[in-house]
Amino acid sequence: MKQIEQWKSGFKDGIPICLGYFAVSFTFGIKAGIVGLTVFQTVLISVTNVTSAGQFAGIDMIAYGASYMEMALAQLVLNIRYCLMSCSLSQKLESNLFPVHRFFIAYGVTDEIFGVTICHDGKLNPYYSYGVMSSAVPGWIFGTFFGIVFGNIMPVSVLNALGIAIYAMFIAIIIPKAKESKSVRLVVLGAMVCSMAFYTLPIIKQVSAGFRTIIITVLIAGIAAWLCPINEENTNER
Structure with a gap:
């Protein structure tokens, strides 16, 4: 039961x-x-x-x-x-x-x-x-x-x-969080800049769409983790 x-x-x-x-x-x-x-x-x-x-x-x-x-x-x-x-x-x-x-x-x-x-x-x-x-x-x-x-x-x-x-859903998820969190704003802006660079710059725009996604995800997430690390003490308190 x-x-x-x-x-x-x-x-x-x-x-x-x-x-x-x-x-x-x-x-x-x-x-x-x-x-x-x-x-x-x-x-x-x-x-x-x-x-x-x-x-x-x-x-x-x-x-x-x-x-x-x-x-x-x-x-x-x-x-x-x-x-x-x-x-x-x-x-x-x-x-x-x-x-x-x-x-x-x-x-x-x-x-x-x-x-x-x-x-x-x-x-x-x-x-x-x-x-x-x-x-x-x-x-x-x-x-x-x-x-x-x-x-x-x-x-x-x-x-x-x-x-x-789907893009409207992602925007609805991202915008409120971006207003609250500096790190999220950094990730969003960084991803936008990198995506634009991959589509416009002569050399790197030859990279395939699949590897673009991989490179941008790893690069931006790594930079954000380095610049805006999460305080472990505060995390444990929550």
Whole structure:
């Protein structure tokens, strides 16, 4: 009974995530259709990845004809944060928990699901995580499916409008944080300058889109960490 109650609690907490996932993945489905992927290929990507930034970057790199090596390195850089999240989340699990539970929990480690589960009081029951994933992940998968299906029949003008939805979402996330944090402002401005340089300067504009993403991400994140380090004492206090 305790496991059922934990699952129900997690399922309820995952509903808002489901709604957000549906909206974003709908745009992903549309974009994948524009690139030329089939419904099966697109849905399979969402089922096996469940990562917005990684999937959108992957679609862009497919469109640019990037190599497998570029795509692998880009995904490593973009998604390496999930390793840190998993390490943090593992501290909330019982030490004698069966490895199979850890495996299935790891599948659902996304920014939003991590945020909900890490804030859960006390030790994390795996069935709570399963509940969150049971409502959140289908939102991502079905949003992708409906995005690519309806993207094939929608007018071009509507598709163009919906195609910028992901960028609007990123802006909505970045601007409030940039107002509050100097380090975030530094990262945003630095990324803009570097991106412009890669598109305009004669020599480096020959670098492929995949390696541009990798270089800019590592370079700007490294500079920001050097110039605006996080005070470990303050972090521990929070």
